[in-house]
Amino acid sequence: MLVDTGLCDRAAHVCHHRRSENGCVDCKVRLISVCSVLALPELEQLEALSQHLSLDKGQALFGQGETASSVFNVIEGALRLTRLLPDGRRQVMGFALPGDFLGLALQERYSVSAEALGPVKTCRFARHDFAAMVEAKPHLLRSLHERAGYELSLAQDQMLLLGRRTAEEKVAAFLLSLRDRFARAGHSSITVELPMGRQDMADYLGLTMETVSRMLTRLDRAHAILLVPGGARLLDPAKLERLAAS
Amino acid sequence: MLVDTGLCDRAAHVCHHRRSENGCVDCKVRLISVCSVLALPELEQLEALSQHLSLDKGQALFGQGETASSVFNVIEGALRLTRLLPDGRRQVMGFALPGDFLGLALQERYSVSAEALGPVKTCRFARHDFAAMVEAKPHLLRSLHERAGYELSLAQDQMLLLGRRTAEEKVAAFLLSLRDRFARAGHSSITVELPMGRQDMADYLGLTMETVSRMLTRLDRAHAILLVPGGARLLDPAKLERLAAS
DNA sequence: CGACTTGTTGACGCCTTTCAACGTTGGTGG
DNA sequence: CCACCAACGTTGAAAGGCGTCAACAAGTCG
Known part of the structure; x- marks a missing residue:
């Protein structure tokens, strides 16, 4: 589909170190992620803030209660989002799949822990940078809010499942x-x-x-x-x- | 605080029919509701869109799946938010108390049913009007989004409780x-x-x-x-x- | 190949549900 | 005023679904 796919494959390491393939425009999950509401110039702006991060199976992306210094877009792989009771009992709050956004509430601290279920690729943004961009682009906030509403609805489905x-x-x-x-x-x-x-x-x-x-x-x-x-x-x-x- | 408090008390019925006491400024829940982020002129704007609605014990404010024509601020009383399984099993997703906002996801349809647990007073807005106001005032959207994040966190608490x-x-x-x-x-x-x-x-x-x-x-x-x-x-x-x- | 992790299957026990009776409260009307 | 009734809450006994414990199988990596 794209011209330098070959080049990218050969220089895979460098490419992955920068952005997905040839940048946000070619990102696999662009159309199903929050990025889908951004116009091309905005996408470039976002790309300048982005940074790729890969995890191996079992690695933690962040932990519950930690200061939320970053937010993430999942590009590839799956993560589990968990909460722990003091005595070790665990509840998995959900699974993050490609296209999902982690940290969409933009809160001070992560409300869950996120661990890779297998090899994972993410697109990382400093929360501060991302929040500034959201502040400047109300339609991005709107998109985030829509996603939050959807997440809330999923959480309700899950509560019905767990309880009844x-x-x-x-x-x-x-x-x-x-x-x-x-x-x-x-x-x-x-x-x-x-x-x-x-x-x-x-x-x-x-x-x-x-x-x-x-x-x-x-x-x-x-x-x-x-x-x-x-x-x-x-x-x-x-x-x-x-x-x-x- | 306000000049016509006396007048309002005597003409309580009319007042309640219009807005809380003498309007949003005197609203009991103003400081703990989404309205707290609005400046005075904005508050007046909002007040023009508002309408009071009271319910008796057991009455439904809206039902799951219905088109979300209105959004609400709870002023007084409590409601239960429920989902039903086809066979009648019921899960209460939460209880709405004074200061809570119903419909903050601004979605097409209500994801739960809301029923009054006792006498309830609400402040009603046409969803369309409210959405337009939100569109024009990013800080209001921001406030809504923060609340959604809080709700999501509460939902996660509840999932942990239900599951473990x-x-x-x-x-x-x-x-x-x-x-x-x-x-x-x-x-x-x-x-x-x-x-x-x-x-x-x-x-x-x-x-x-x-x-x-x-x-x-x-x-x-x-x-x-x-x-x-x-x-x-x-x-x-x-x-x-x-x-x-x- | 052997150690380890992950998943399957069985037997048993317990916590919660189910079913049922009884008590309490509040509203209604004689 | 009190009998009556319905809705709500409490308590007990019995049943059952899921958890616990344990053994075993299967796949994985050194």
Whole structure:
């Protein structure tokens, strides 16, 4: 698609050190990220503030309670967003996928911890710089606010799930919601990738690892899904919807 | 403070029909609502768009999925915000208290239903009008966005509670969080008012009414609280914090 | 190949739900 | 004034869903 893709591949290191491929214009997630509301000149302005940051599996991007010095756009890979109880019990608040923006509330401190589930590429901005840009561009703030509203709605879905659904319903609903999220990002497929482990799913759904495993095999045996390494094939989405009670 | 307070009191009905007391300037919740970021001339502008709306106990302000034609500021009383599963299971997403803004995401449709827990007074704006004002005043949008970030953080607290706390912890944490919310609104007291019924608490905490009742009496018998009609006196907040595991 | 991490499966126990009875409060009308 | 009723809350007994503990399987990396 682009002219210097070849060049970029050869000089991959330098390129990644600067910006995505040849800059924001060519960014894989531009059209599904907050950047999509920016015009070209604004995009260049943003690019000047950006900086690429890669993480390996398990690395933390930031921790709950830390001063929020940066905000991030996820370009590639997935992260889990978690909160901890003092005694170590963990709740996964969500999973960040390509196109997601981390720190959109622009608050002083991170309200969750973010850890890479696998290799991750992000676009980093100093919060101060980004906030200044937001201040100068109300439509960017508007876009951020829209996203915040969407996040709030997702959080409400999750509260309903955590409070009022059974284990089987939780797992079924989780698979469907993941499918929908991938579809929104332009990745429609009958096979849902599960970049997170069973424990992460459990901590997301308010269950134990064992129960998640049991429910997945139950759905498998009911021919609603087919478990494959690193994912699940949704054989019977209609049945899944019924089981999810949504 | 204002000249025609006397007049207004005598003509209370008309006044309430128009705006709070003598208008936004005298509004009880002005300093704790989104309006607090508005300068006086802006406040008058807002007042021109406002309209008072009162509800009786049980009345619905709006329903989930309905077109969001209005947004609201809660002036007096409390509402519950709920979502329903198709089979009738209910999750209370939160309780709106004086100073809270309903519809701050400014989305097309309401994501929850709102019902009055008792007599309620609200300040109503046509969403279109309010959105236009927000568009013209970035600092108002900024304020809305800050509130959205706070709401998101509360939602995360609740997800942690729903997913990872025991029944006793849930109830203890609930009492403490209610106390803190009243304190934020300037209503510090050792006795926490409980404007909602046991079923509403249960649907908020992901429990049954019976379990909530049992945990409350258990806390009472442990001398952590004292149950009183319509509320609870927090006898031993420290013990409560310990029991809440927060 | 062996150690380690991750996931699956089974047996058992407990916390919360379910079902049911009873108590309490407040409003209504005789 | 009090009987009556409905809504709300409390308490008990029993059942069940999910968690806990433990063994085992499978995939991964040195």
